[in-house]
Amino acid sequence: MNAPAKISPATLSKLAKLGIHHRTDLLLHLPLRYEDETHLAPIATVQPGMNAQVQGVIAHSEVVFRPRRTLVCRLQDNGGELYLRFLNFYPSQQKQLAEGRQIRAVGEVRMGYYGLEMVHPKCRAVDDDTPLQPSLTPIYPTTAGLSQIVLRKLIANALDTLPLGDTLPDALLQRMKLAGFADSVRLLHNPPPDISAASLEQRSHAAWRRIKFDELLAQQLSMRAHHRERGKRTAPGLTPQHRLTVQLIKGLPFALTGAQQKVCGEISRDLAQPHPMQRLLLGDVGSGKTIVAALAALQAIENGYQAAFMAPTEILAEQHYLKLRDWLAPLGISPVWLSGSLKKKEKQAAAERIASGEMLLAIGTHALFQEQVEFHKLGLAIVDEQHKFGVQQRLALRNKGKYGAGRAASTGSGQASARQESVGLKPDLQEPHQLMMSATPIPRTLAMSYYADLDVSVIDELPPGRTPVITKLVSDERRDEVIDRVRAACMEGKQAYWVCPLIDESEALQLQTVLETFQLLTQTFPELRVGLAHGKLDSAEKARVMTAFKAGELQLLVATTVIEVGVDVPNASLMVIDHAERMGLAQLHQLRGRVGRGVAQSLCILLYQQPLSELARARLKIIFENNDGFVIAQQDLQLRGPGELLGARQSGVAMLRFADIGADEDLLNEARQAADELLRDFPEAARGHLQRWMANKHDYLHV
Numbered sequence: 001m002n003a004p005a006k007i008s009p010a011t012l013s014k015l016a017k018l019g020i021h022h023r024t025d026l027l028l029h030l031p032l033r034y035e036d037e038t039h040l041a042p043i044a045t046v047q048p049g050m051n052a053q054v055q056g057v058i059a060h061s062e063v064v065f066r067p068r069r070t071l072v073c074r075l076q077d078n079g080g081e082l083y084l085r086f087l088n089f090y091p092s093q094q095k096q097l098a099e100g101r102q103i104r105a106v107g108e109v110r111m112g113y114y115g116l117e118m119v120h121p122k123c124r125a126v127d128d129d130t131p132l133q134p135s136l137t138p139i140y141p142t143t144a145g146l147s148q149i150v151l152r153k154l155i156a157n158a159l160d161t162l163p164l165g166d167t168l169p170d171a172l173l174q175r176m177k178l179a180g181f182a183d184s185v186r187l188l189h190n191p192p193p194d195i196s197a198a199s200l201e202q203r204s205h206a207a208w209r210r211i212k213f214d215e216l217l218a219q220q221l222s223m224r225a226h227h228r229e230r231g232k233r234t235a236p237g238l239t240p241q242h243r244l245t246v247q248l249i250k251g252l253p254f255a256l257t258g259a260q261q262k263v264c265g266e267i268s269r270d271l272a273q274p275h276p277m278q279r280l281l282l283g284d285v286g287s288g289k290t291i292v293a294a295l296a297a298l299q300a301i302e303n304g305y306q307a308a309f310m311a312p313t314e315i316l317a318e319q320h321y322l323k324l325r326d327w328l329a330p331l332g333i334s335p336v337w338l339s340g341s342l343k344k345k346e347k348q349a350a351a352e353r354i355a356s357g358e359m360l361l362a363i364g365t366h367a368l369f370q371e372q373v374e375f376h377k378l379g380l381a382i383v384d385e386q387h388k389f390g391v392q393q394r395l396a397l398r399n400k401g402k403y404g405a406g407r408a409a410s411t412g413s414g415q416a417s418a419r420q421e422s423v424g425l426k427p428d429l430q431e432p433h434q435l436m437m438s439a440t441p442i443p444r445t446l447a448m449s450y451y452a453d454l455d456v457s458v459i460d461e462l463p464p465g466r467t468p469v470i471t472k473l474v475s476d477e478r479r480d481e482v483i484d485r486v487r488a489a490c491m492e493g494k495q496a497y498w499v500c501p502l503i504d505e506s507e508a509l510q511l512q513t514v515l516e517t518f519q520l521l522t523q524t525f526p527e528l529r530v531g532l533a534h535g536k537l538d539s540a541e542k543a544r545v546m547t548a549f550k551a552g553e554l555q556l557l558v559a560t561t562v563i564e565v566g567v568d569v570p571n572a573s574l575m576v577i578d579h580a581e582r583m584g585l586a587q588l589h590q591l592r593g594r595v596g597r598g599v600a601q602s603l604c605i606l607l608y609q610q611p612l613s614e615l616a617r618a619r620l621k622i623i624f625e626n627n628d629g630f631v632i633a634q635q636d637l638q639l640r641g642p643g644e645l646l647g648a649r650q651s652g653v654a655m656l657r658f659a660d661i662g663a664d665e666d667l668l669n670e671a672r673q674a675a676d677e678l679l680r681d682f683p684e685a686a687r688g689h690l691q692r693w694m695a696n697k698h699d700y701l702h703v
């Protein structure tokens with residue numbers, strides 16, 4: 001056995017950039033691709049686009065200045081010739097590539113100015129006896145200043161010196177027909193020359209399957225650990241009193257659907273437990289999640305606890321505020337409104353009433369969490385449109401609820417825990433229950449993996465009397481017809497939305513576009529009352545516009561995608577989405593969900609501009625053909641992969657590195673089974689497996 005390699009501090013910091021903190025992490029730093037230096041390709045057989053290793057004699061070597069200083073060498077073997085071209089080169093290289101030298105070159109073959117060429121190939125001087133590589137050469141993901149050679153050495157050393165024992169029991173390996181761990185990593189780092197290149201590239205080789213299985217299993221185990229750990233934390237047991245909740249239901253102008261009753265039951269049972277609920281409520285747009293949230297809040301309130309209800313946009317939060325205010329007024333409960341745009345004094349007054357416990361229900365935007373707001377006795381936190389929030393915000397909320405926490409308001413979990421330590425809090429403090437709601441349905445595979453630590457309730461039924469929205473795709477050339485249609489609908493007493501295009505990375509441009517569209521449509525429709533809503537309006541103005549639209553005083557609302565989430569105006573039955581090709585599927589589905597909320601037949605017109613990219617075409621086809629949010633989400637997952645769906649960049653959710661839950665659903669199912677079995681029968685193996693895969697992957701464990 002070799003001794004472990006000594007690693008310099010400079011190299012250590014570069015490895016850290018690659019997420020390699022432990023020597024075992026080196027084992028799992030797997031190649032991106034391979035170069036084949038196990039055999040030589042006769043030059044006459046190489047084609048543009050191929051990666052090849054060739055060998056020959058330099059027939060000519062010259063520095064040319066077209067268009068800039070370039071070293072061009074002509075390499076000849078028995079049957080053919082190709083050019084090696086270097087834009088940056090050292091004198092030593094020039095010497096190495098002098099006429100008459102025998103050279104082995106590896107690189108991608110292209111069609112160049114002179115004929116077939118390799119640009120910046122890897123070259124070395126050889127003689128007739130220089131042996132070929134015994135295995136494919138791995139190319140690793142790396143970072144500036146860390147060469148493949150150094151990485152390869154470190155990894156080879158780790159393979160030689162670290163224990164590679166299997167974490168999984170033999171019986172399980174055999175039954176699941178899985179390759180051994182040691183064989184798999186060795187093979188992936190040093191594949192033999194006769195291996196199928198396609199099976200490596202597509203990651204379908206048994207060795208890849210084993211690695212992906214292991215990764216998914218680790219994810220399942222850690223999510224379950226998380227779930228179980230929740231059972232050890234304490235929350236107030238909020239037993240149903242059937243007082244306020246029953247009163248609210250009696251006063252509603254509608255009866256709850258079966259699906260709503262079912263999820264209310266699930267939530268109610270969780271709230272009664274002395275452990276924090278972390279439940280995700282999924283329901284398509286318009287399925288009636290708000291009333292479910294209101295009932296959950298009342299269960300907290302009737303137990304003498306406070307509830308917080310948070311929404312991602314001011315418009316949506318305000319709408320919830322107004323709706324709950326009306327619903328709860330007959331019960332003698334008035335919510336307090338809390339938003340970032342309140343004046344300092346108002347905010348302070350609201351915060352004081354929350355801190356004193358006088359106000360039992362707080363509704364608002366992020367401000368609820370980010371400002372110095374402290375609850376007297378928070379029993380339940382509700383987060384609407386959960387996918388719009390990051391994990392950090394969710395955690396901040398959880399920390400807010402801890403009772404006796406002194407002045408512990410803060411924005412991030414890190415800060416919060418630091419402060420808690422500093423005031424010497426005990427870990428057994430109570431924390432609030434959490435209800436997260438989302439209209440972006442999570443495909444089954446995602447729910448089974450990234451959300452496996454949460455409990456999920458689904459509203460799978462729309463309230464009765466809804467007619468599905470008709471969707472039309474209309475090319476921008478027919479914009480005038482669309483405008484006529486809007487006029488006609490509004491003249492009939494209907495209301496319409498005109499959603500302006502999304503403009504990447506430029507709020508200023510987006511603002512300009514919505515203002516121009518507003519001006520244009522106001523001029524085009526002098527007979528109509530047109531309103532304007534966008535993110536830069538101050539909140540009083542925004543509220544005024546939304547109230548007027550809701551009351552039917554405005555017939556047409558020109559808006560940016562601020563209306564994307566949650567806005568509920570049942571009389572609106574026409575929606576035009578301008579430049580629909582720029583929007584994502586979830587967004588289109590959400591926007592379309594703003595209509596079809598009343599009894600009238602609704603229409604959604606997707607105006608698009610040619611030419612369409614492949615992706616835009618695929619998206620428009622999906623949204624045109626499907627009304628069911630779950631189906632759309634599943635297809636979205638296939639189009640984009642999980643990262644975008646999860647909003648991983650903002651949420652910081654650890655992503656899978658090797659497995660692809662779109663393509664590896666079978667492995668995911670097997671990993672779920674195996675996780676059950678390990679936890680039940682082989683808890684030691686489960687621990688060992690987590691250690692190999694999760695050492696230092698704290699991001700899994702703190703979601």
Ligand code: ADP
Pocket residue numbers: 254255256257260283284285286287288289290291439463464566568570597
């Ligand atoms: P979402 O799930 O998209 O948040 P909302 O809670 O905004 O949906 O509900 C959409 C509309 O349906 C609201 O106007 C709401 O009052 C109404 N609604 C909710 N539940 C029912 C029901 N059981 N029957 C009829 N209408 C309902």
Ligand code: MG
Pocket residue numbers: 289290384566
């Ligand atoms: Mg909603």
